[in-house]
Amino acid sequence: MRYAIIGAGLAGLTAAVEIHRRDPDAQIDVYEAADRIGGKLFTAPFESGPTDVGAEAFLARNSEAREFFDSLGLAESVVYPSGLASALYSGGELQLLPQNTVMGIPGTSAPVAHLVSDETRMRIDAEEAAEPLNWVVGEDRSVGDLVRRRYGDEIADRTVSALLGGVYSCSADDLGVRATIPALAEALDQLVLSNKHTTLSAAIKIMLSARPAPVGEPQPVFGAFRGGYAELYEALAEESGADIYLDAFVSAVTRTPDGFRVTGGEDATYDKVLLATPAPTTALLLKSLAPDASQTLKSVKLANSVVVAMKFDSAEGLPDYSGVLVAADEPDVHAKAFTFSSKKWPHLAERGGALVRASFGRFGDQIALTTDEDTLVDWALDDLQAITGFDGREAGLSEILTQRWFGGLPCYDADHVATVEKFRSELAAVAGVEATGAWADGVGVPAVIADARAAAARLLGDNQLGGIQP
Ligand SMILES: Cc1cc2nc3c(=O)[nH]c(=O)nc-3n(C[C@H](O)[C@H](O)[C@H](O)COP(=O)(O)OP(=O)(O)OC[C@H]3O[C@@H](n4cnc5c(N)ncnc54)[C@H](O)[C@@H]3O)c2cc1C
Incomplete structure (x- = not known):
């Protein structure tokens, strides 16, 4: 079986490893438009040592990603942070980042009292008794809109946009609640479904009280690789057994009587194709194969x-x-x-x-x-x-x-969850083609790995994610 993967970022390389592990006889060609692999992972060779200038950490609590790194022989390369706190620069001063919030959204004014005006403090504490939120189960809306209406602009701009913006490069106004803080959307759903007075502070309090109390030594939240992310993307390239073509910009993927023609790179024909490019490129490459899916994905900015x-x-x-x-x-x-x-x-x-x-x-x-x-x-x-x-x-x-x-x-906006769901069902109608990437099910490294592995499994017609075979 011949597979073409378009894009040698984290998603494309992970998918190549997954295909290789499931079908060791597969011939896998990976086409990468740039002159290096890794995409948004890039470890620059500083004289003082390898230095990440794209992603620099991963959520270490994700056990699936950790197992995956171990299976690549990277267990010894994982390092942990010093544990020093992060600060927030607000009001012309360095302040401690507020604790006990959900992405900067507090349940009471106490955690943010040092950051906001008296008026905002009173507004947060009065919110639970205010008119209920007009929330519809299953809906999504902008985080900024929700927080501004309930708590005012100071919380939206000072804590929420700073924290969410650090992950998504977007302000709270451009991000969806369900798309970026799904547990908050679910807590609001639950309040509505149980006919409770639905407010933002009530939902946040539910989430905070569900957090497990710390037991024993605190576990590090983040990890990184001693030699930078190059350790990961080089290990993936090696483990995949794929032929990786650099400076190989793919301009089209079209159907032929015996498979799919990939234009650009080797101009070859394949049995199956996996697109691991950013959403607008994926939309473009699907134009002739899956016009509906292509149109849907086009809306991701x-x-x-x-x-x-x-x-x-x-x-x-x-x-x-x-x-x-x-x-x-x-x-x-x-x-x-x-x-x-x-x-x-x-x-x-x-x-x-x-x-x-x-x-x-x-x-x-x-x-x-x-x-x-x-x-x-x-x-x-x-x-x-x-x-x-x-x-x-x-x-x-x-x-x-x-x-x-x-x-x-x-940008994971308020339409994102519905867009990806619609795209998935439209693409499912096209056999032999799959798509994955940071636009699909989370931008963080563990989420991109999980989505890429699942997409590779679907492409092989096997929806079960098996145990990792190193
Ligand atoms: C500045 C920054 C900091 C980040 N920090 C973190 C962090 O600390 N922790 C974390 O978990 N995540 C972080 N992320 C997110 C994470 O790095 C990305 O979500 C992830 O690396 C994306 O992987 P991907 O494979 O989906 O996409 P990409 O890395 O974009 O890979 C897509 C590849 O496709 C190639 N391509 C595009 N078009 C074509 C074409 N037509 N033909 C052939 N090839 C093509 C591109 O050149 C690219 O190499 C950060 C992202 C950025 C930008």
């Missing part, structure tokens, strides 16, 4: 972003936080977040000096498209100094890399 990675000779004066999220209503700050990588990760601290990543760009803004490199670096250094007092120019800037991520992340 992408957010651009930029990472400026900076290595300083000295870490003196850099505060002891893992990083800082910037409130969306903070004037005069261009960055949306800083990761103090050498504070967050002990293995990076071993290099000496300081490693800091500045992140820019939210859905709808033009920063990644129009801001030149010198300006981005100036913004990164100026914002860092304004927020922390750390003078990066004085500390000696020895290495720097500006990485633009055009279409870096799909």
Whole structure:
């Protein structure tokens, strides 16, 4: 059986491994438009050591992803953060990130009391007794709209957009509740179904009380790879046994009497095709094979972003936080977040000096498209100094890399869940073709891996995700 996979990002490479493990005789060709594999995973070869300038961590609590990494022989490469807290820059001050919230949404005013006005505090505490929320079971709506109506703008801009924006490169207004915080949508559904007074604070309190009490030593929430994500994408490429073609832009996939023709790369014919490209490209490539599915997926929009990675000779004066999220209503700050990588990760601290990543760009803004490199670096250094007092120019800037991520992340808006569901059912009617990627069922690394493995299983006509055979 001959398989073509379009895209050698995390999804495409994971799918290649899954196909190879299930059908060791399969011939797998992977076509990648860029001159390297990995997509949004990119470990740059800094002189001071491998440095991630795309994704830099994964949710370590996901046992399926951990098992998958182990099966690739990466168990010993996984490292954990220092445990230093993250900060929020709001009101011109560095503040502790609020605890006991759901993505920055509190159940009472207590966790956010240091961040908002008296008026907002009173509004949050009065919300549970206010008119019930007009929530329809199964619906989705924008997180920003929900939070602004119930708690006001300060919570939406200061905590929720900062926390959700850190994951999705979008503000709370451009993200759906069910799409990004599904447990909150389910808690609201439950309140309606049980005829209870449906409010945002009641739903948040249900979620917070369902959190298990910590037992024993706290387990790390995040993990990373000692040598950066290159360890993962190189292991995947190796394990897949696939022929990987770089600089191989695929412009069309069409049906032939004996399979599918992939135009671009080797211009060859295959029995089955798996598309692992961003949503707009996938929509384009499905145009002739699955016009309805193509039309549906076209509506998924992408957010651009930029990472400026900076290595300083000295870490003196850099505060002891893992990083800082910037409130969306903070004037005069261009960055949306800083990761103090050498504070967050002990293995990076071993290099000496300081490693800091500045992140820019939210859905709808033009920063990644129009801001030149010198300006981005100036913004990164100026914002860092304004927020922390750390003078990066004085500390000696020895290495720097500006990485633009055009279409870096799909925007999980209020239509997203319904769009993906509709797309899936439309594509299911086309035998021999599957699609996966960060647009499908979550943008985080474990979610992308899970969706890619499931898509590969469907392509082989086997919907059971079996145990991992290393
Ligand atoms: C700045 C940033 C930071 C992130 N941080 C984290 C993090 O810390 N933790 C986390 O869990 N997740 C993080 N993510 C999310 C995660 O990295 C991505 O969701 C994931 O890597 C996406 O993988 P993918 O394979 O779906 O897509 P991609 O990585 O986009 O791969 C798609 C591939 O398809 C190729 N391609 C496109 N068109 C064609 C074509 N026509 N022909 C051939 N090839 C084509 C592309 O070149 C690309 O290599 C981050 C994302 C970004 C942008």
